[in-house]
Amino acid sequence: MSLYLFLFMQSMYQYLLRKDLLREVDNMLDDNYYKMLNEFYEGVYVVDNKRKILFWNKGSERITGYTKEEVTNSFCFNNILNHVDQNGKHLCHDGCPLQETIMTGKVIENRVFLHHKNGHRVPVMVKSMPIYDESKNIIAAIEIFSDTDFQKDAFDESQRLKKLVLLDELTNLPNRRYIEQYLKSKYNEVISFKSQYGLLFFDIDHFKHVNDNYGHQIGDEILKMLGNTLRKNTRSSDFVGRYGGEEFIAVLGVTDESELVYLAEKLRNLVRTSAYSLDNNKALKVTVSIGGTMIDDKLTISENIEKADKNMYIAKENGRDRVKI
Secondary structure, eight states: OOHHHHHHHHHHHHHHHHTTHHHHGGGOTTOHHHHHHHTOSSEEEEEETTOBEEEEOHHHHHHHSOOHHHHTTSBGGGTSSOOBOTTOOBOSSSSOHHHHHHHHOOOEEEEEEEEOTTSOEEEEEEEEEEEEOTTSOEEEEEEEEEEHHHHHHHHHHHHHHHHHHHBOTTTOSBOHHHHHHHHHHHHHHHHHHOOOEEEEEEEETTHHHHHHHHOHHHHHHHHHHHHHHHHHTSOTTSEEEEEETTEEEEEEEOSSHHHHHHHHHHHHHHHHTOOEEOTTSOEEOOOEEEEEEEOOTTSOHHHHHHHHHHHHHHHHHTTSSOEEO
């Protein structure tokens, strides 16, 4: 639970008191402040210091299955939600977070399992917070609870989609879309702060020969080997991605062109000395041709990539396994 949400809930409740919404909450649905609270995706409910439920938002309805009409004006210890801990201990009469908050003023956070209207148990994270009047007396409490299964599923799905959208499935490196986004940010740094970055364009020499003679599965292993070589031998501040096919791009923070040449030569030599072990105990080696350029703010991003690409083709024309900056 964020500090922002906690502070918002505190100010919200004071607002409810001033507007007398705790007595007439159903008549104030058009109030924008009230609507904000009601629309939280998390479950939010308010109890007075006797634990009578005064407010029940849509998130609470979604997670528990109980509507506000079924819950409002009842007491939370009536075993509506019937919280239990992981050992099956019932918490409504012994260990209730809201009760402890009301008695001690402490903010309580815990993982519990509530009773859904349909009978099953739902794992939730609950956070209960005291509400004070102007004389610093605890007059109520708010509990916020979130469906931990939903959070996990949402996080996993978010990570899956991020990986799908931004990472190359084979090498697990940034894909072309990610590369272009990253280049845009660095290009803006060059314009705004006069930062200096070098751009390297890699292409595996005779990669068609690898696929034709060893098969695409071995070709994929070579791509992964190259990706790992580049990623593990650049600095954490550097960026390496797969641009497409057998082409890779690196964006390196450098002071000048000579440093870019030095780093490109280092990577070229590391690639040429890497080897993939075949089943017949033989080793398959590849080389790369590398074209590069310092990122120039007088050119567009596409023109910078084209310049590095053209230099890569010059390196191939000069015999492959070469660097041309």
